[in-house]
Amino acid sequence: VGEFDLLRLIRERLPPAGPRLRLGSGDDAAIVVPGGATATSVDALVDGVHFRREWASPAQIGAKALAVALSDLAAMGAEPGEAYVVLGVPEDFGEDDCLELLDGMARVAGETGAALAGGDLTRAPVLTLAVTVVGHAASAEEFVTRGGARPGDALVLTGELGGAAAGLRLLERDAPVEQRPYGHGARTSTTPIARQLEPKPRLAEGRLLAKAGATAMIDLSDGLGGDAHHLAEASGVALRIDAAALPIGAGVAGEDEDPLELAVSGGEDYELLAAIPESRLAEALAQAAGWGEAGLTRIGEVVAGGGVEIRRPDGGLLEATGFDQLG
């Protein structure tokens, strides 16, 4: 099957044009009529760097690539819009694999309200994905950046930490992997391997936090320690985090590694860390009671200075970066 035939098969799986997406794949460019402002993010996933084909099905790889990209839109409080996919395909990744990968991506698109609007297909030495996602808001001011946290704000976190890192350890140790093809049990699973292979972008939670007055927000891709530092740096503030308050994921405590270390240093949980004024906190926590699985937890506060301090229950420092300006 040549490139054009495969592109045709792929196009048949794409949604029809809607009120915003006026013209999808098949022309020189997709035509979109956006609202007041857009948020755009790109993410790359390369076999052997971000995933391993022996650990995940093509559908899981496609689903994760789109989910990870959409997580950046969640962190802006954006409404998901269009996704564009570059697929670099090696010799041993067949047409069926490509279509299964696209089906996994289409499932996440359907679940989140995103539309696959275009893409490019090429040969590559290893399976390579680059996903561009565009989110929408009525105005640029509705988006939540990393840079607006103010001393006195509360720090809140969606969901649970450490699961994706614990799942990665299990996969690396050659623990039996339950392959979860499209549609099979993945949606409600919170096991570490599901957290690693099938992350869920917190899009609804991000939009609610934006509406509840979040002043800064970031999604946890590198790990709480590093990503909290990015938020602190962009906002010019310091963050004090209480390690005892951190919600640890199911199955993380069963590992021989310190669960708190996994929660703080392990990446890829794709939960949202947000700063929110104390005056709006009760409202946000009340809203979050309806979120089901994800939940919202207060884990600390924003103070003057610069850097991040994560303190253990016994008072010892779990992690501290750049607190030299703190009085």
Place this chain on the structure above:
Amino acid sequence: VGEFDLLRLIRERLPPAGPRLRLGSGDDAAIVVPGGATATSVDALVDGVHFRREWASPAQIGAKALAVALSDLAAMGAEPGEAYVVLGVPEDFGEDDCLELLDGMARVAGETGAALAGGDLTRAPVLTLAVTVVGHAASAEEFVTRGGARPGDALVLTGELGGAAAGLRLLERDAPVEQRPYGHGARTSTTPIARQLEPKPRLAEGRLLAKAGATAMIDLSDGLGGDAHHLAEASGVALRIDAAALPIGAGVAGEDEDPLELAVSGGEDYELLAAIPESRLAEALAQAAGWGEAGLTRIGEVVAGGGVEIRRPDGGLLEATGFDQLG
């Protein structure tokens, strides 16, 4: 140098935010306030598939990746807006190479008015680029798709054909390659190797053709024969092209291959093929008198039916596809 340091160095090369680009690289997503409608296209370039590192400098590779992506916006008649770049970097492509590549890209961005608004950086087994470009227009109707050509329209072509394919033959034959680093003679060069390594997106020409009433437009990436067929198919029409009218690029006739074959079957010229009503043709050709190097040539007409017919000066068929419906 780690990923974060390199990202910082890259960010320092990006333009400051402007009225449309409210927030560039460095947050979870770039924030843009678009006008009425956007046109979005993605293109991938992989070492060994789309280019070879031994033939082109990092600056030339970066410049070509962005130029090729922008060519799709030219074919929509769009005003260039933002570009997002995924860079997959192998072990032997150093920090200086990355920065030179970005400088080549930034040069094209500066020349065309596009803004490098974000990106992602990752390890990859070979140099891999994925570029997403977003173009703008006041309304979706201002964009020119492939699908609006009508019988009776004239067919026009910007610039000259065959140069990029002739340049590729020269490179493949190990002819001496004059490396053209950033800023050195590349801008006005129309030699075959420059056409291959440093294509120029016909953005201004595309916008003028859109304003002059073009009913359908496509950029020639695969070659005139194949791309004309895409336009004919999308519009549901047939195209008759007069091979004698085709503008052949400088240096193409010097090859032992038939220059017309190179012009019709050779790809990567990135000229624009447009259909335009006969009543607007004189206006378009008059405008094009001011285009300098590029120029505009009438090469045929749109007729009822389906497919593409390219006839030689002696009356023989050079290429014909899908003319079974033609009476």
